[in-house]
Amino acid sequence: MSSDRRKFLKQFGSTVVLSSAALSSFAALEANERRVLQAQKRVSPNDKIRVATIGMGIMGFNDTRTALSCPGVELVGCCDLYTGRLDHAKELFGANIFTTKNRHEILDRKDVDAIIIATSDNWHSTIAIEAMRKGKAVYSEKPMVHYLSEGLGEIKVQQETKAVFQVGSQRVSSIALQKAKELLKEGAIGQINCIEASFNRQSALGAWQYTIPLDASLQTVDWERYQAKETVKRAYDPNRFFRWRNYREYGTGVAGDLFVHLLSGIHFITGSKGPSKIYSIGELAYWKDGRNVPDVMNAVIQYPDSKEHPAFEVSLRVNFVSGDGEHSSTRITGTEGVMDLSDENGFTIRKHKMPVAPGIGGWDSFNTYTNAMQKELMDDYNKKYSATDQQSPSQPNITYAVPEGYNTSHEHFANFFDSIRNGTPVVEDAVFGFRAAAPALACNESYFHNKVIHWDAENMRMKENG
Secondary structure (H helix, E strand, O other): OOHHHHHHHHHOOOOEEEOHHHHHHHHOOHHHHHHHOOOOOOOOHHHOEEEEEEOOOHHHHHHHHHHHOOOOEEEEEEEOOEHHHHHHHHHHHOOOOEEEOOHHHHHOOOOOOEEEEOOOHHHHHHHHHHHHHOOOEEEEOOOOOOOHHHHHHHHHHHHHHOOOEEEOOHHHHOHHHHHHHHHHHOOOOOOEEEEEEEEEOOOOOOOOOOOOOOOOOOOOEOHHHHOOOOOOOOOOOHHHHHOHHHOOOOOOHHHHHHHHHHHHHHHHHHOOOOOOEEEEEEEOOOOOOOOOOOOEEEEEEEEOOOOOOOOEEEEEEEEOOOOOOOEEEEEEEEOOEEEEEEEOOEEEEEEOOOOOOOOOOOOOHHHHOOHHHHHHHHHHHHHHOOOOOOOOOOOOOEEEEOOOOOOHHHHHHHHHHHHHHHOOOOOOOHHHHHHHHHHHHHHHHHHHHOOOEEEEOOOOEEOOOO
8 A cells, every 4th residue: 555545545534624513414424425435445457447548648657647547447449540649658667568559459359358548538438339249348538529529339339238337527536525525414504506616727738738849750759640530531630639628629618628527516516417497608808829718608507307406507617717716616506505615625605694584773774764663563563572682693614625635536437447346337328428528518509509508418419399
């Protein structure tokens, strides 16, 4: 067990900053926390899981490192369409790992148990289906699909093959979100009615102007294989390869890249299957570098009353030229309080419960009446409501932070590998992944076609006539 992991487990149970009045609530969740937090186990040679990564970009390298931080995981090979990334994979992970530009050479290997898919978005679903049909477990980066039309087909293949399949929105594995989910269910902020969530960035790299290597060319990039799915073949363009997130043909814009993270967390905490209406607006406000997706987008999403939750509305925003700097937030508002999540590493609950008495005076028509009527009204009010009823109940704040050394991405992969070994459920299966991706992709549909998208969350399909 790593020293960081030991430190993390030693700190377990001492990382919640609470008012004394809230301690009993969290003590009741102790058993569940022990279920959520799992110590690393010794792994026998027979339990070793052999993985290969397809797509060695930023997330490909990060995911591979994280996967290898889990016990009993071995890297067999890497696939990428740029020679330099394959060379770097050997530098980092060993000269003996298998590297190729042909994904089928990875998928056909008998010694590969699991595939990590971290390609451009347009290849996620195709490769996932191929891998599942080859008997591989699949860890697919979000969003799991490029288009809404791909979701049900991918779910069907997963159900037919029974493959272990997990989507890579790591925040759903966070113990902070698990705590938030439990407290929301217990009524910590009353009945929710609206959620505001955002991602703000203020840098060229944050806006996807990634560094392009000096040797990028048709000799080092398999451009033909990269655009094999495209009906319109384009001349080689290093921007479209190394900065693919900027283009609809390969990526899903700010909605598919960032809204999907926010929605994954919202769905996990609320237990929601999804919204009924989606509408978005946006613009290309600053990064006018040839991209064909907006750099500022706002969406309003309506969630209907369901057996999982009461009706509520969600406002989402991404701003790639935010003078407010780089940060994300999710604020869940209820009738008795607000839950603020700065990211997947913690949250604060501020409670503001209304008094029993409705109030009188102040910004009220009370002061427009005669003095005699005001006295009569006040006497009547004091007879109806006691002094206690007229006071807002004292409600201490609750703050939760994950332990030092805790890593949500590690937990997400650990869950994936536990599922492969033991058959335990993954935390983000194909159905959950698509239900989070669908409203994000529907934001693109709404933006580009200037229309309200009506969504059938239960059956995971668009309603043509609203």
